[in-house]
Amino acid sequence: MIAYNTAIVLLGTSLLGASAGLVGSYAVLRGRSLLGDALAHAALPGLCLAFLLVGERSLPAMLAGALVSGVVGVAVITVLRRYTRIKEDAAIGIVLSVFFGAGVALSGWIQRQTTTGSKAGLDTFILGRTAGMIRQDLYLIAAVSLVSLLMVLLLYKEFKLVSFDVGFAGAQGWPALKLDLLMMVLLAVTVVIGLPAVGVVLMAAMLILPAAAARFWTDRLSAMLALSALFGLVAGAVGTSISANRGNMPAGPVIVLSGTVVFLISVLFAARRGGLARLLRRIRFRRRLGEQMLLELLYELAEPQRQGQSFSVDDVAAAARWDVRQARRLLDSAARRGLVETQGEGQYRLSAKGASRAAEVARGSRLWTLFLLENAQLAGAFEELDVESADEVLPPQVIADLEAKLKAAGRLPARWRSDTAGGTP
Amino acid sequence: MNWPDLSPEASMAAWTILVGAVSNAACALIGCYLVLRRLSLLGDAISHAILPGIVLAFLLTGQISSLPMLLGAMAVGMLTTFLTHSLHDFGQVPEDASMGAVFTSLFALGVILVTNFVSSVHLDADCVLYGDIVNASLDTVPLGAWEVPRVLGILTISLAGAAAFVTLFWKELKIVSFDPQLATSMGLTAGLVHYLLMGVVAGVTVASFEAVGSILVVAMLIVPAATAHLLTDRLVWMIGWAVAVGVIASVLGYLSAAWLNTSVAGMMAVAAGAQFGLAVLLAPRHGLVSKMAHQLALTLRIAGEDLVARLYRLEERQAQPYPQPLPPAPDSVAAPLVRWLAMLRLRWRGEVQARFNGEHQLTDKGRRTAQSLVRSHRLWESFLGEHFQLPLDHLHEPAERVEHFIGPDLQERLATQLDRPGVDPHGKQIPPEG
Numbered sequence: 001m002i003a004y005n006t007a008i009v010l011l012g013t014s015l016l017g018a019s020a021g022l023v024g025s026y027a028v029l030r031g032r033s034l035l036g037d038a039l040a041h042a043a044l045p046g047l048c049l050a051f052l053l054v055g056e057r058s059l060p061a062m063l064a065g066a067l068v069s070g071v072v073g074v075a076v077i078t079v080l081r082r083y084t085r086i087k088e089d090a091a092i093g094i095v096l097s098v099f100f101g102a103g104v105a106l107s108g109w110i111q112r113q114t115t116t117g118s119k120a121g122l123d124t125f126i127l128g129r130t131a132g133m134i135r136q137d138l139y140l141i142a143a144v145s146l147v148s149l150l151m152v153l154l155l156y157k158e159f160k161l162v163s164f165d166v167g168f169a170g171a172q173g174w175p176a177l178k179l180d181l182l183m184m185v186l187l188a189v190t191v192v193i194g195l196p197a198v199g200v201v202l203m204a205a206m207l208i209l210p211a212a213a214a215r216f217w218t219d220r221l222s223a224m225l226a227l228s229a230l231f232g233l234v235a236g237a238v239g240t241s242i243s244a245n246r247g248n249m250p251a252g253p254v255i256v257l258s259g260t261v262v263f264l265i266s267v268l269f270a271a272r273r274g275g276l277a278r279l280l281r282r283i284r285f286r287r288r289l290g291e292q293m294l295l296e297l298l299y300e301l302a303e304p305q306r307q308g309q310s311f312s313v314d315d316v317a318a319a320a321r322w323d324v325r326q327a328r329r330l331l332d333s334a335a336r337r338g339l340v341e342t343q344g345e346g347q348y349r350l351s352a353k354g355a356s357r358a359a360e361v362a363r364g365s366r367l368w369t370l371f372l373l374e375n376a377q378l379a380g381a382f383e384e385l386d387v388e389s390a391d392e393v394l395p396p397q398v399i400a401d402l403e404a405k406l407k408a409a410g411r412l413p414a415r416w417r418s419d420t421a422g423g424t425p
Numbered sequence: 426m427n428w429p430d431l432s433p434e435a436s437m438a439a440w441t442i443l444v445g446a447v448s449n450a451a452c453a454l455i456g457c458y459l460v461l462r463r464l465s466l467l468g469d470a471i472s473h474a475i476l477p478g479i480v481l482a483f484l485l486t487g488q489i490s491s492l493p494m495l496l497g498a499m500a501v502g503m504l505t506t507f508l509t510h511s512l513h514d515f516g517q518v519p520e521d522a523s524m525g526a527v528f529t530s531l532f533a534l535g536v537i538l539v540t541n542f543v544s545s546v547h548l549d550a551d552c553v554l555y556g557d558i559v560n561a562s563l564d565t566v567p568l569g570a571w572e573v574p575r576v577l578g579i580l581t582i583s584l585a586g587a588a589a590f591v592t593l594f595w596k597e598l599k600i601v602s603f604d605p606q607l608a609t610s611m612g613l614t615a616g617l618v619h620y621l622l623m624g625v626v627a628g629v630t631v632a633s634f635e636a637v638g639s640i641l642v643v644a645m646l647i648v649p650a651a652t653a654h655l656l657t658d659r660l661v662w663m664i665g666w667a668v669a670v671g672v673i674a675s676v677l678g679y680l681s682a683a684w685l686n687t688s689v690a691g692m693m694a695v696a697a698g699a700q701f702g703l704a705v706l707l708a709p710r711h712g713l714v715s716k717m718a719h720q721l722a723l724t725l726r727i728a729g730e731d732l733v734a735r736l737y738r739l740e741e742r743q744a745q746p747y748p749q750p751l752p753p754a755p756d757s758v759a760a761p762l763v764r765w766l767a768m769l770r771l772r773w774r775g776e777v778q779a780r781f782n783g784e785h786q787l788t789d790k791g792r793r794t795a796q797s798l799v800r801s802h803r804l805w806e807s808f809l810g811e812h813f814q815l816p817l818d819h820l821h822e823p824a825e826r827v828e829h830f831i832g833p834d835l836q837e838r839l840a841t842q843l844d845r846p847g848v849d850p851h852g853k854q855i856p857p858e859g
Contacts, residue, residue, distance in 0.1 A: 212516070212522050267512070
């Protein structure tokens with residue numbers, strides 16, 4: 001049984017993480033992740049001004065102030081980009097740093113004004129603090145999360161269209177600008193309610209990390225949204241637990257680092273795009289390529305006699321201009337897969353199974369070579385030229401035509417059938 | 426700490442301002458290339474990402490600003506650039522998101538290192554975020570007869586290094602900044618220059634870190650350079666302006682912070698931002714005010730020309746100079762306010778005289794202007810009629826727009842091309858040259 005307070009904080013940050021993950025997916029896809037960063041930094045002076053106006057630490061008032069100055073910051077970026085020669089990146093950097101500087105100066109000034117020594121709790125907004133979260137804060141977070149979720153569910157198709165092709169959405173008659181603005185508003189509100197827990201400096205990470213991690217696992221928007229929300233939830237929950245149990249840890253960085261761990265796991269182990277999957281694919285590809293090269297070579301060496309001769313490693317290496325170690329490695333690997341049989345000391349020959357595949361490989365290679373010789377301009381049109389894919393890629397008439405030509409030249413590898421070949425000497 | 430002939434307080438202020446000025450100058454100098462190459466956010470990312478490196482180096486050496494740390498930071502800067510690019514390439518994560526993922530993660534790591542493993546007056550979370558320029562200026566080493574802030578040494582080295590880098594690679598940086606494709610096609614190793622630049626950015630950032638902290642150093646990198654970008658189109662001048670803006674920001678920032686008793690780094694960012702705001706409004710060619718003034722001048726010139734041409738046509742119809750009431754405003758002569766302003770301008774230029782009864786009359790000067798304009802108009806109509814076989818009622822509108830931009834040169838060419846016609850396709854007389 002966990003304590004009531006802990007439960008509130010845990011629930012709050014988890015919800016926060018989930019809704020940041022959800023909204024962040026759109027921000028990342030729409031190229032707005034760093035605009036979220038600027039928004040968070042630009043919120044600081046608003047927080048301070050609201051504190052000055054209200055005169056006490058009232059969370060709703062300060063968040064409203066934060067929202068206003070954040071939105072002003074985004075508006076300034078838009079104006080700079082549209083009406084001056086300042087480009088978007090510089091505009092974001094300028095707003096981010098100048099607003100933040102103004103916020104720092106303001107909070108320093110407030111600190112020295114109030115003789116009570118209460119730092120107005122303004123420092124907690126910079127790196128975030130979860131311990132102070134109360135039931136009302138949780139209600140606020142829950143309400144915002146619920147609204148975001150509803151919006152994302154109801155406007156799924158519209159948001160999808162706008163985030164991938166805003167021009168097309170407009171041309172289709174959708175109110176693209178309004179939808180885009182709505183996405184911006186969701187982003188701004190999410191950033192602002194995240195400030196007390198995660199802080200202005202690192203709030204952007206909560207938008208970016210879960211979404212970027214989810215992007216590694218899937219190409220589908222719906223799956224990405226779900227995963228990203230899940231990742232955000234996990235980061236929020238794990239980060240809060242760690243931060244709550246260690247006294248000296250500001251919540252923001254810990255939550256963000258939990259997100260980083262999720263992100264790193266995704267980068268390394270994601271099913272198709274992850275580093276490990278990439279490495280495995282590369283190894284498999286190289287093995288297949290080496291095997292095909294070897295089979296084709298053995299076929300060509302044996303072709304004049306049309307029967308299963310055996311060759312030494314040195315023969316193979318010399319014919320292919322490989323070094324001997326590479327030749328032995330390829331031969332051993334093929335032998336393990338039953339494509340090649342050893343005969344006596346260091347002699348290899350194609351097995352029945354190997355001979356069949358070798359003929360296929362040689363045929364495919366010759367078909368492709370001839371085809372590309374005749375149609376060099378098409379070389380770029382094929383994404384992957386696998387010597388065993390000719391039958392799947394080229395139309396049957398073309399294959400027949402090419403085979404006829406090869407046959408005329410006496411270079412068409414016979415389709416190996418188990419009863420005719422096998423190569424007994 | 427004894428600036429000659431100054432009280433201790435003033436001497437400290439002078440040293441603090443000098444520290445701020447040198448770090449601002451170094452940042453502004455290198456920031457110009459970030460702004461021009463649209464890499465401002467990479468600068469932002471690097472300044473955050475070097476934090477864990479700084480903390481580790483501090484744990485090892487016990488100092489914040491040192492030469493090894495400068496070199497280490499340069500490596501981290503290049504690493505950040507590399508990580509950002511490779512995440513973008515492999516993961517199909519948009520470039521800005523991959524940058525955001527890298528630098529926020531590293532920054533979070535740095536903050537956790539600071540809060541957990543460092544307990545020192547020289548480095549804490551506040552210092553990481555906002556710098557501590559006052560304390561940094563108090564920490565002095567003797568140099569000859571003077572007590573010089575220790576941090577000034579590393580800052581001077583970083584400024585000199587940045588200046589040397591810019592001078593040595595002047596041509597390469599210029600080509601890479603303005604035309605990356607050309608740079609690649611010329612065989613310039615654009616990649617190498619890019620990584621070197623990022624390394625220098627990281628070095629300058631680390632050197633300035635103690636003075637302004639890791640977030641506000643971005644203001645020092647980007648804001649002066651962006652301000653300078655609004656003020657000039659020449660690279661040399663841009664760098665000069667940027668450095669000047671940075672130095673002014675450090676002076677104003679320190680003074681205002683002392684006055685308000687608040688954070689120096691924050692006020693330096695605000696001072697830089699204020700100068701940027703002024704430049705956005707008032708820059709000679711790229712400022713909003715000057716752009717609006719240009720637009721207004723053009724609008725008034727065109728409206729004024731339309732007005733004198735209208736008066737000229739009325740005179741033509743009357744076959745003799747005669748005071749004419751201004752015709753009711755047709756759409757082509759703009760809004761009433763613009764028309765009124767344009768008329769004011771014409772009278773000031775002496776092209777139109779007002780009669781006591783509120784009517785207007787062309788002066789000789791105005792008549793010459795109008796004559797040339799109507800000549801352009803009718804020549805263009807003739808040209809369109811002759812070469813494009815447009816129907817008669819399609820000639821007026823294009824001519825109405827183009828007439829304002831046909832100078833004497835083009836008039837002459839049109840006339841020659843058309844064998845000096847006497848009348849336009851509507852049968853109206855083309856006025857002779859003025």
